Amino acid sequence: MKVIKRLGTLTAALLLTSMILSACGGTTATNTPVPAPTTAAVASPTAAAAPAATATTAAMVMTTTISTGSAATPTAGMAVTGTSTISATAIPSAPTVVVGEKGSKGVIKIAVDLPTSGADASDGIPTRNGVQLAIEQANAAGEVVPGYKLEMYALDDAVNGVHDPQQGASNADQFIADDTVVGMVGPFNSSVAKAEMPKLNQANLANISPANTNETLTKPEYGQTKTYRPTGNITYFRVCTTDDIQGPEGADYAFDKLKFKTVYVLDDQETYGQGISNNFAKEFAKKGGTVVDGNSHGVPKGTTDFKSILDTIAAAKPDFVYYGGTTSNGIGLFRKQMKDKLPSMVLFGGDGIVEKQFLDDGGDNANGAYGTVAAVDATKLPEAKAFIDAYNAHGFKEALGAYSANSYEAANIIIASIKASASKWSDSDAAANREAVRAAIAATKDYHGVIGVTGFDTNGDTTNKIISIYEVVSNAWTVVDQARFGGQ
Amino acid sequence: MELFVQQLLDGIVKGSIYALIALGYTMVYGIVELINFAHGDIFMLGSFIALAVLGWFGVAINPQNQAGLVQGGFFPTLIIIVLTLLIAMLLTGIIGVLVERIAYRPLRNAPRLAPLISAIGMSFILQNIGQIWHGPAAVSYPEVFPTGTIHVTSGISVAWKDIFVVVVCVMLMVILQTFVQRTKLGKAMRATAQDYDTSKLMGINVNMTITLTFFIGALLAGAAGLIYGLSIHSMQFTIGAQAGLKAFTAAVLGGIGNIPGAMLGGFLIGIVEAMSDQYISSAWTPVVVFGILILILTLRPSGLLGQQVPERA
Numbered sequence: 001m002k003v004i005k006r007l008g009t010l011t012a013a014l015l016l017t018s019m020i021l022s023a024c025g026g027t028t029a030t031n032t033p034v035p036a037p038t039t040a041a042v043a044s045p046t047a048a049a050a051p052a053a054t055a056t057t058a059a060m061v062m063t064t065t066i067s068t069g070s071a072a073t074p075t076a077g078m079a080v081t082g083t084s085t086i087s088a089t090a091i092p093s094a095p096t097v098v099v100g101e102k103g104s105k106g107v108i109k110i111a112v113d114l115p116t117s118g119a120d121a122s123d124g125i126p127t128r129n130g131v132q133l134a135i136e137q138a139n140a141a142g143e144v145v146p147g148y149k150l151e152m153y154a155l156d157d158a159v160n161g162v163h164d165p166q167q168g169a170s171n172a173d174q175f176i177a178d179d180t181v182v183g184m185v186g187p188f189n190s191s192v193a194k195a196e197m198p199k200l201n202q203a204n205l206a207n208i209s210p211a212n213t214n215e216t217l218t219k220p221e222y223g224q225t226k227t228y229r230p231t232g233n234i235t236y237f238r239v240c241t242t243d244d245i246q247g248p249e250g251a252d253y254a255f256d257k258l259k260f261k262t263v264y265v266l267d268d269q270e271t272y273g274q275g276i277s278n279n280f281a282k283e284f285a286k287k288g289g290t291v292v293d294g295n296s297h298g299v300p301k302g303t304t305d306f307k308s309i310l311d312t313i314a315a316a317k318p319d320f321v322y323y324g325g326t327t328s329n330g331i332g333l334f335r336k337q338m339k340d341k342l343p344s345m346v347l348f349g350g351d352g353i354v355e356k357q358f359l360d361d362g363g364d365n366a367n368g369a370y371g372t373v374a375a376v377d378a379t380k381l382p383e384a385k386a387f388i389d390a391y392n393a394h395g396f397k398e399a400l401g402a403y404s405a406n407s408y409e410a411a412n413i414i415i416a417s418i419k420a421s422a423s424k425w426s427d428s429d430a431a432a433n434r435e436a437v438r439a440a441i442a443a444t445k446d447y448h449g450v451i452g453v454t455g456f457d458t459n460g461d462t463t464n465k466i467i468s469i470y471e472v473v474s475n476a477w478t479v480v481d482q483a484r485f486g487g488q
Numbered sequence: 489m490e491l492f493v494q495q496l497l498d499g500i501v502k503g504s505i506y507a508l509i510a511l512g513y514t515m516v517y518g519i520v521e522l523i524n525f526a527h528g529d530i531f532m533l534g535s536f537i538a539l540a541v542l543g544w545f546g547v548a549i550n551p552q553n554q555a556g557l558v559q560g561g562f563f564p565t566l567i568i569i570v571l572t573l574l575i576a577m578l579l580t581g582i583i584g585v586l587v588e589r590i591a592y593r594p595l596r597n598a599p600r601l602a603p604l605i606s607a608i609g610m611s612f613i614l615q616n617i618g619q620i621w622h623g624p625a626a627v628s629y630p631e632v633f634p635t636g637t638i639h640v641t642s643g644i645s646v647a648w649k650d651i652f653v654v655v656v657c658v659m660l661m662v663i664l665q666t667f668v669q670r671t672k673l674g675k676a677m678r679a680t681a682q683d684y685d686t687s688k689l690m691g692i693n694v695n696m697t698i699t700l701t702f703f704i705g706a707l708l709a710g711a712a713g714l715i716y717g718l719s720i721h722s723m724q725f726t727i728g729a730q731a732g733l734k735a736f737t738a739a740v741l742g743g744i745g746n747i748p749g750a751m752l753g754g755f756l757i758g759i760v761e762a763m764s765d766q767y768i769s770s771a772w773t774p775v776v777v778f779g780i781l782i783l784i785l786t787l788r789p790s791g792l793l794g795q796q797v798p799e800r801a
Contacts, residue, residue: 118624160726161624269771298771302730304720307498308765315491315643333626333722340637340647360628361722 099132100151101139105427108145110135110414111175111207112154113168113186113196114407118161119328122356123188126401127210128154130408131185133391138415145422150415153181157192162328168192169199176203179430182437183207183414185407189326190214190272193236197228201235204431206438208237208413210406213351213374214275215242218459225459234442234460239406239413239451240374241465243272245485246350247279249467250322250372253481254348255287258370260319263289265296266309266334268325268352274298276350277324284322292316296324299334306334310341320345326352332361339365346370354402354470354477362472369472370480376451376466377479378405384450402468402477409449417441490643495762501650501719503758504657508712509735510742510750511664512584512705518681518745519701521600525607526587528732529614530706534580534713535723536621539629541572541579547630565632569718573656577710584706585699587614592702593695611729618725626724629717649719660711661751664704668747677701681745737781743791752792 097116100107112131114124135150143149153175157168168187175181176199184200184207187193193212200207216222218236229235254260263284267277277296285291293316299309313321321338323331331353338345347369354371362369378384384405391400391408417440426432445455455463465485470477509531516524545568591606633652637645668674679687680697688694716731717723738757742749757777764776784791 119626121625158624160619161724297769300771300774302726303770304722304727305502307502308495308762309770311491311494311498311762312766312770328625333720336721341645357625361626363628363631363721 096156097128097154098151099154100135101149102151103143103145103147103149105147107151107180108148108418108433109151109153109178109181110411111178111181111184111186112152113157113171113175113184113192113207114154114188115158115163115192116154116156117158119357120158120161120163120188120326122398123211123401123403124156124158126396126398127188127403127407129391129394129396129398129401130210130404130406131411133387133394134408134411134415137390138412144415144418145425148425150418151180153178157187157189163187163189163192163326165189165191165195169195172196172199176200176205181205182418182430182433183441185210185410185414187212188403190217190275191270193217194228194271197236198230201229201231201233204231204233204235204434204438206235206237206414206417206434206441208239208410208441210238210410211240211351211375211403212238213240213243213246214272215244215279216271216275218242218461219244220459233438234456234458235438237410237413237441237456237460237462239410239454239462239464240403241462241467241485242374243276243279243350245465246372246374246467247276247324248283249483249485250276250348250350250370250469251280251283251287251289253372253469254320254322254370255284255289257481258320258346260346261289262292262318263320263322263348264292264313264316264318265322265324266299267296267323268301268329268331269298270301270325270329272350272352273323273325273329275324276352277322280322280324280350292318299325299330301329303330304333306337307341309334310337314341318345321347323347323349323353325349327355327358327361332358332366335362335369336365351375351402359472359475359477364475366472366475371470371477373402373468373470374466375403375406375468376464377402377468377470377482378450380479380482381451383448383452387450402470405451409447409451409454412449413441413444413447413454416447417444490641491766494644495766496759497644497646497650499759499762500755501653501758502761503738503755504654505712505716505719505754506731506735506738506757507751507754508657508660508708508715509731510738510754511661511708511747513732513736513739514742514744514747514750515677515701515705517739518747519677519698520592520596520603522592522603523607523736524587524592524702524705525604525732526591526610526614527705527709528730528735529611529618529728530580530584530587531709531713531716531731531735532618532723532725532728533583533614534576534706534710535717535727536618536627536713537579537710538572538576538714538717539627539723541575542568542630542632545572547632569632569652573711573714576714577707580710580713581703581707583614584702584709587706588699588702593698615725615728618728622723622725624725626722629721629723631721632718653715653719656711656715660708664708665747667704673697673700734777737777740781741784741791743793746791746793749791749793756792 112128114128116124116128132152135152138144139149155171157163157171159167175184187196187209188211190212193209216224217228265277265281267273281291281296325331335347349371351373354373359366378388387405387408417437420440421436424436442456447454452464457463467483468479469481471480512527516522587610591610592603595603595606633649637647639645668677676692676697679692680694684694734757738753739750741756742753761773761777764773
């Protein structure tokens with residue numbers, strides 16, 4: 001009995017400490033970028049056509065290995081090896097997906113780390129499909145380096161259906177340990193990036209993220225770059241722009257176009273969520289709007305009953321609610337429960353909510369929500385037409401996502417960098433190959449691709465800065481506006 | 489003031505679900521002095537079972553099509569809900585009995601730590617069953633009740649489903665209390681809780697009584713599962729553990745082993761959560777709730793109403 005009481009007290013004390021820590025993160029993050037668990041993200045089913053299920057590349061060698069199991073819920077492990085199509089993902093498991101061909105000397109692998117199961121799968125899988133398409137097209141065009149063909153080596157960083165930084169870090173270790181991996185596309189979430197960046201940097205393995213938007217990852221003025229790039233080399237690149245642009249652009253749109261004056265700001269207490277909420281709130285106040293209580297209100301992860309939070313919001317009588325965070329932390333449910341207490345209020349969010357799970361969770365009430373995405377809407381770009389056609393013709397089960405074009409672009413930049421390093425390719429020196437690819441990516445200045453002209457600045461950030469704004473109309477995310485910042 | 493009353497009402501609604509789950513913890517603790525960590529996951533499975541039963545009755549559970557689910561008006565809806573409640577409770581109760589048979593009965597005379605560990609193992613197993621069944625993402629629950637709220641005053645409103653939640657929870661609690669206090673089986677339960685060996689000598693079928701306790705605890709968890717789904721509109725395989733932890737706090741707050749204590753504790757935790765969301769900050773709500781758990785465990789381990797069971801030395 002005594003033992004049980006002590007055990008109970010100990011457990012409760014641990015729980016309390018962890019919660020105080022996360023709550024503190026929530027209150028102090030108002031002005032300064034704070035290191036805390038995070039996230040960034042998104043993908044949206046745009047008004048894309050349903051995949052015309054036709055050509056599945058027959059000549060491809062595909063192996064699907066499915067391994068179940070995670071730190072939190074140990075499951076019986078099972079491994080299935082065989083020929084299958086990549087789009088057939090087993091939902092309850094963390095799939096390792098390998099797609100590619102062998103050259104006469106062997107393969108060069110491009111790693112992919114995205115959340116591809118659970119609530120985050122509607123973000124992750126359409127994004128992974130972009131990489132797969134790029135690799136298949138490159139292989140169809142011949143060997144990238146004489147004797148070598150490309151292979152996609154994809155791991156899932158979701159645990160229990162939600163992106164997990166620890167899982168991401170362990171995936172990064174697996175990629176680093178494989179000498180044939182020369183570059184990585186991913187991750188999707190800024191919190192995962194924080195865990196992976198120091199590892200990848202020390203291994204000098206370049207990665208291009210299609211979707212990380214947290215600004216503290218790359219910009220030295222936030223004082224965290226020493227942690228994320230200990231060697232000082234730039235190994236982390238991204239093809240989407242950052243939350244110090246995305247958050248304020250959302251605020252401008254709400255204030256100028258939607259004519260809202262008062263906002264109640266919520267966040268999911270993760271790096272991405274807090275970051276974008278604070279950026280949004282600052283800009284909204286600067287424009288002359290009112291932010292209720294002057295700061296963002298943290299909503300603990302795993303909250304499912306929003307009644308009392310909604311009461312508090314209703315009493316504050318704002319014009320609309322802004323939420324910084326990802327759907328997998330509960331905002332779809334929040335939107336659904338808004339029906340009872342605030343039937344006509346608008347919900348505005350960042351790229352973390354612009355995806356299919358939000359529509360599923362929100363049901364009919366998802367309509368009328370707005371969201372920003374730090375990427376161009378490919379359906380609006382003439383350059384992207386060939387890509388979209390190829391995507392639809394491939395027969396992927398998942399429709400094009402908001403970040404599919406970004407991941408296609410990221411993979412193509414890595415492939416171009418591999419080609420550029422072909423003359424000095426080594427059969428045995430993995431470190432030299434990785435450095436050659438990294439240097440070629442860093443030197444990218446005006447890559448003409450499907451999302452415009454991409455180059456990387458000295459921090460590894462893209463010079464192609466675009467924010468798209470979406471609204472839910474008839475239960476589908478529909479692009480309503482697009483803004484371009486600086487660069488090309 | 490209106491806001492306070494509104495939060496109080498919402499707290500009571502939240503709390504009644506915690507109270508139902510807390511009863512399962514407290515009854516099992518009262519009788520075998522075991523903290524059944526798998527109980528939260530039994531609640532989660534109960535919710536999935538109820539969802540399946542709703543499906544059998546033809547209620548559309550497609551997330552994209554949630555409005556106007558039951559055709560035919562008020563009474564058919566009510567009948568379907570009541571039948572679903574009963575069937576889901578029964579099936580969940582059977583899961584509770586199985587858990588006891590598999591994980592606890594073989595360890596009845598083992599050291600105290602052994603069943604505690606098998607409880608944690610059972611909790612993982614049930615979570616994984618939930619994950620394999622419905623996948624790792626949250627599953628949408630149909631909307632069966634008329635949407636919208638009844639305005640008591642301009643600032644105070646109550647939703648139809650909230651009334652349903654509180655009415656069903658209170659009814660179940662009254663039935664349980666009557667059963668335990670007024671029936672022969674209830675008397676056997678109380679006797680077993682007081683003294684296992686003496687009850688055996690008095691001719692009480694102790695094993696059967698313990699099984700019955702698990703069955704009733706799981707029945708209530710199954711009911712809580714359906715009620716939770718209909719009021720929150722979502723269920724995920726990880727929710728069981730989270731809700732279970734809060735319900736456990738409620739049971740400890742009221743005095744673990746004490747049935748009216750668990751009900752009181754549940755309502756109090758719900759109200760504290762609502763008040764903390766309003767007057768402190770939603771970011772601090774879990775801190776407040778689990779802070780209470782620590783305070784109670786250190787300052788008044790027997791809980792607000794005290795334990796009914798004398799400690800077995």
